Amino acid sequence: MHPPSRRLFLQSSSLLLAGGYARTLLGADAAEKPAFASEPSFDPTALFCTWQQDPTTTMTVQWIGEQGDADSRPIWFAKSGTDAWRQQPFASKGFPMTAKRVFRSELTGLEPDTDYRFRVGLDSAEFKFRTMPAKATRTLQFVSGGDAGIGTHTMATNKLAAVQQPDFVVIGGDIAYENGRNPGIFYTFMKYYSRDLRDPEGRLIPLLGCLGNHEVDGSYGKSRKEAPFFYAMFDGLYPETGYASLDFGDYMSLVFLDTDHTSPIAGEQTDWLEKTLKEREERDNLFVFNHVPAYPSFRAYDSETGEGTGGGNRKHWVPLFERYNVDAVFEHHDHTYKRTHPLMGGHKSDNGIVYLGDGSWGRLRSPKSPEERPYLAMVDEAYHLSVHRIEGAERFHVALSDTGQVVDVCSTTKRAHKRG
Ligand SMILES: [Fe+2]
Ligand SMILES: [Fe+2]
Incomplete structure (x- = not known):
């Protein structure tokens, strides 16, 4: 039996077609860490963070690009300093008057005042954000x-x-x-x-x-x-x-x-x-x-x-x-x-x-x-x-x-x- 995080990881893998990830699943050690590219080769354009719900426990990540670039690229995120990676797909809508799309993924259930790292797919650079504290105990x-x-x-x-x-x-x-x-x-x-x-x-x-x-x-x-x-x-x-x-x-x-x-x-x-x-x-x-x-x-x-x-x-x-x-x-x-x-x-x-x-x-x-x-x-x-x-x-x-x-x-x- 796999521990719960491992089961979730395997279940969610069906959303992905990326070759790098498949290799991880089939690899000898099948480590929980996704097979991130050693050198980033994909740059999500206009990537930024915003909020639509309580900033102490959520973060919304958005970027603008082509639908084909997003299809095999969910957001991968983990608390900084851990390898407890989770993934979530991006929803998309048209970027008006263009063929581009706006991609959005709202991450919820996060820990307050905590640094997270994330990637867009397996082949972007690693990015970071921090949630707001639960109480105004710091400046x-x-x-x-x-x-x-x-x-x-x-x-x-x-x-x-x-x-x-x-x-x-x-x-x-x-x-x-x-x-x-x-x-x-x-x-x-x-x-x-x-x-x-x-x-x-x-x-x-x-x-x-x-x-x-x-x-x-x-x-x-x-x-x-x-x-x-x-x-x-x-x-x-x-x-x-x-x-x-x-x-x-x-x-x-x-x-x-x-x-x-x-x-x-x-x-x-x-x-x-x-x-x-x-x-x-x-x-x-x-x-x-x-x-x-x-x-x-x-x-x-x-x-x-x-x-x-x-x-x-x-x-x-x-x-x-x-x-x-x-x-x-x-x-x-x-x-x-x-x-x-x-x-x-x-x-x-x-x-x-x-x-x-x-x-x-x-x-x-x-x-x-x-x-x-x-x-x-x-x-x-x-x-x-x-x-x-x-x-x-x-x-x-x-x-x-x-x-x-x-x-x-x-x-x-x-x-x-x-x-x-
Ligand atoms: Fe103005
Ligand atoms: Fe104005």
Whole structure:
């Protein structure tokens, strides 16, 4: 009799036709370790990690390629330092407007805060990732930004992000600037991300995306089919709508909103937001990401009429952020660096919410001054990313320019819980 892991290994082998694997089964020692190629000869293009469920116990691995390349290549994965290899096939769907496919395999039942290694088939190089911890018992660090594209500044910011060794990256919309129409631009962004976003230990740094106007052919008021590349890549997290939440155990929740690109702000999305925030108002860390800012640093702001940029956010969402104890809101779209004062109802308040932005990973404009916009505490005209470091009850938010200079530092702690 074989031990259970051996039985599973043999059963699952029927999924495979690869010659190298067959040799292992027939070989004299029939070791449990699959017959990985000694030199990698297959390179899964645009390989990256993301999440669609709890990052403490799951990881989703994706790449873009030809169906023929995937047919005999499941993902093989094992905890680092072990040879307890398991395999799982990739599901696939079309990469829009091309003959290519997007391949996805969600690994579940993983151990928290654990390094894993994996391969795509038997003949790829070995890759690595790490799951998030079950509790916030170590320092957590993630990077956010938006408005990236595929230019030289984007690549510089990519590399700066990687050396921060973040647990993950969030790009809050206007990811590739393909406008829902140009597969080559989206493909190039994903190839750059895959190449650049590996930490100094060689781990793939997971990417979470949020919808912006440049993901959508028509920018605003459209349907999911006008944002074909975003949804081809991220519909694991966004299976039906342009908004979603992601819970990291019981210590952190991220809420991603759709600023009227494929989901109207008012109505169903706002109803969902209220329910989602209410269920999470006691979380130690509750962060919201949206593309178009409630408190713009470049575009028009009209506090009299509530119209202009971010008017819908301010009318429908900001009262919910305040009521349900959101800790910080990450905004984008205006292509500057900005930090607002802690705000309640648009005014400075000791118990207010800080809005950080405004999306200049790879695009840049000149911001308005704090004199012109009193809600702004700090602005800069700098390509930037933000590093968010969570150490127990304290959170540090550090903005770095694309040359690595510190643009701004602030800290936040859990807001006192006051119902508005
Ligand atoms: Fe943008
Ligand atoms: Fe935008």
